[in-house]
Amino acid sequence: MKPIQVGLLGIGTVGSGTFHVLQRNQEEIRRRAGRGIEITMVADLDVERARSVVGDQVQVVNDARAVIANPDIDIVIELIGGYGVAKALVLEAIAAGKHVVTANKALLAVHGTEIFAAASAKGVMVAFEAAVAGGIPIIKALREGLTANAIQWIAGIINGTTNFILSEMRDKGLDFEVVLKEAQRLGYAEADPTFDIEGVDAAHKATLMSAIAFGIPVQFDKAYVEGITKLSAADIRYAEQLGYRIKLLGITKRAANGIELRVHPALVPAKRLIANVEGAMNAVMVQGDAVGTTLYYGKGAGSEPTASAVIADLVDIARLHTADAAQRVPHLAFQPDEMSDVPVLPMSQVVTSYYLRLSVSDEAGVLARVTGILAGAGISIDAVLQREADEVGGEGSTHTDLIILTHDTVEGTMDRAIAEMQALPTVLAPITRIRKEELA
Amino acid sequence: MKPIQVGLLGIGTVGSGTFHVLQRNQEEIRRRAGRGIEITMVADLDVERARSVVGDQVQVVNDARAVIANPDIDIVIELIGGYGVAKALVLEAIAAGKHVVTANKALLAVHGTEIFAAASAKGVMVAFEAAVAGGIPIIKALREGLTANAIQWIAGIINGTTNFILSEMRDKGLDFEVVLKEAQRLGYAEADPTFDIEGVDAAHKATLMSAIAFGIPVQFDKAYVEGITKLSAADIRYAEQLGYRIKLLGITKRAANGIELRVHPALVPAKRLIANVEGAMNAVMVQGDAVGTTLYYGKGAGSEPTASAVIADLVDIARLHTADAAQRVPHLAFQPDEMSDVPVLPMSQVVTSYYLRLSVSDEAGVLARVTGILAGAGISIDAVLQREADEVGGEGSTHTDLIILTHDTVEGTMDRAIAEMQALPTVLAPITRIRKEELA
Structure with missing residues (x-):
């Protein structure tokens, strides 16, 4: 022939x-x-x-x-x-x-x-x-290999540039800007890295996986997109101390009232395989009701x-x-x-758990006021890490970092609680909020 | 319709x-x-x-x-x-x-x-x-997802029972027989576990992957099959100290003069994702000339x-x-x-590296004699771990464990060197030999 x-x-x-x-x-x-x-x-x-x-x-x-x-x-x-x-x-x-x-x-x-x-x-x-x-033959896996399943969720490291940057930040304790320059020098990041570091490239890919997994039309305009440019070395270090790694994840999930479609940095338990995907490698976890958890790993880019x-x-x-x-x-x-017309949920309706970092005055009652606001919003706390002021700001410092891990809560509720905490005079800087995914 | x-x-x-x-x-x-x-x-x-x-x-x-x-x-x-x-x-x-x-x-x-x-x-x-x-849709990945590639090798944890047993042996420091009984009680091992623990089930699967990867007929009768029944808690511990985990791998590989097809326990660098696949889970690594390394992970059994x-x-x-x-x-x-008629190689022609454990008299000159035999056979040494006699045999003991990691060598050469070392009067028990796979 x-x-x-x-x-x-x-x-x-x-x-x-x-x-x-x-x-x-x-x-x-x-x-x-x-x-x-x-x-x-x-x-x-x-x-x-x-x-x-x-x-x-x-x-x-x-x-x-x-x-x-x-x-x-x-x-x-x-x-x-x-x-x-x-x-x-x-x-x-x-x-x-x-x-x-x-x-x-x-x-x-x-x-x-x-x-x-x-x-x-x-x-x-x-x-x-x-x-x-x-x-990685992930389209084939989703579209043909897992057809028996009601897919429950997908979470993937689907942008090699950002995973390289996050791996380097963790390995070397460096800040984002420093590592970005290094990545550009090595060819892992483009001269204009916006699409990668702002999460847009990952959101394109998550949009395609979402459509395939749930039988909905592609809806990039409904995706929530947050990149890695605001991550600090301190957050990566605190996450590590709590047993987590920070990864930029593309997530799509079947929730009770719609489909979640979002790209953002997330804390992932360090013991998960996906947390150990380093450098420019990609990996996608797929959870199906029959098959359970599967994972697909390989090079996500390159000639x-x-x-x-x-x-x-x-x-x-x-x-x-x-x-x-x-x-x-x-x-x-x-x-x-x-095809299904089940809606993609706005981010305010997404349920997940959170890592919060608050720069606070090192004085009595701060923790009580912060946790009081969370309790008032019905947000329950999983763990608290309070650093000695001297460790954070140097000897004699009067401010310190307060790290809080929460249990699952609705994003809209968390938004309101953060606004309320932010208004406290003892909260000295913008609150850092990173979502946490157990992927279990 | x-x-x-x-x-x-x-x-x-x-x-x-x-x-x-x-x-x-x-x-x-x-x-x-x-x-x-x-x-x-x-x-x-x-x-x-x-x-x-x-x-x-x-x-x-x-x-x-x-x-x-x-x-x-x-x-x-x-x-x-x-x-x-x-x-x-x-x-x-x-x-x-x-x-x-x-x-x-x-x-x-x-x-x-x-x-x-x-x-x-x-x-x-x-x-x-x-x-x-x-x-895990591994047949689909190999047969359809990676068709662009000359497949170089496949290495998989493709038997959940044995991976569960090895995970438990490592986690709890227990010996094989103890963990097998526990696995049977929990339903992870069958009443007659022979096919699993002797590597036969994994060899069936490796045989199928070998045929698909290399375009050769299924040749189960040519597969080398070695199970996990002789592994001791000591070997798992020593491997750990050297930065390795022991896994039962199904391996098939394109070598210069034929195809390797083998199932046996192997030391794998602890930092590899596959080394961290625990319990009854399965994972398969596939190396292709275009795609590089890929990995597929999920439940290998169950309803x-x-x-x-x-x-x-x-x-x-x-x-x-x-x-x-x-x-x-x-x-x-x-x-x-x-289909290709490239032959499946006998194990004596397979090239790999090795972990050797020798129980030796704690006296001067033993290490020199052992390493002299390896040097004479042209086998180069990667690392040596010698335990204090007291640690191994208790206080006042006169024997000790000598652990050697080698570089790549032909199995037939290693067989002869082991026979020669075994004949030394200062080697007190049968030499343990476990193959080592870097999977890089």
């Missing part, structure tokens, strides 16, 4: 990796797929660079539409990124009857509903394993790890494109006419 | 779990699969027990062949176990044109070649996610975790049975006519 012909739009880091891995492992891939899979055409604005990657045997053009228009191309890989051109090209490729593989989490988290509808109408597949957690996911999608399409399109694995795990 | 009708052969622990989960999550499963999936007929020798599980709405018979003969049944689940009746029934179901789902690792590790050939000839699917690592995998297979069949049978996901990941 003749090889499947693939057109590649955008040959940067991931595109180069895809080309090289397909070449290096072509025999093995052909033995698995039952046909060869070849990139025969590449579009990139930088034709010279593209040519230097793929050599003379592959057609290189600067116009992506020429790839889509080529009737010999069976599958189009979109690795341009972003919402603009990429969206138009993906829709055009679908309209041209091409299957599409993309790593573009931003595009799918925002425009997935439109794109998947177009693909279903045309009977083509849009595969996106590379969009979440790089080389060849991401290429691994892109190529797995190509092989999937080679193996399965002949299946009845109405029954084939649905893009978001559930049949398009069986 | 009318529901897919499933016949179940054998309704014990996993069968009951499968029935209950299919009932409990039937709506969610239907929304995912695009059709209902219903167990409409059950065969079990104990008709009363079967009836008590499934109620009056499901046909219960004591003759499995009546299920296979039923033209309304689309998929047969085989949960009888063993090689005899189960093999005959699976082959008959295939001959009758039924798709088959099985959790029977022993059957497939020994007779997989015959069974998969029959299924391919008939154009039906034999799905077996539940055969390896219970609820509903295993049912989770069985039902995922049912949904897969519902979604994909219409795909071209010649291109659909192959049973062993590679197309049947593309």
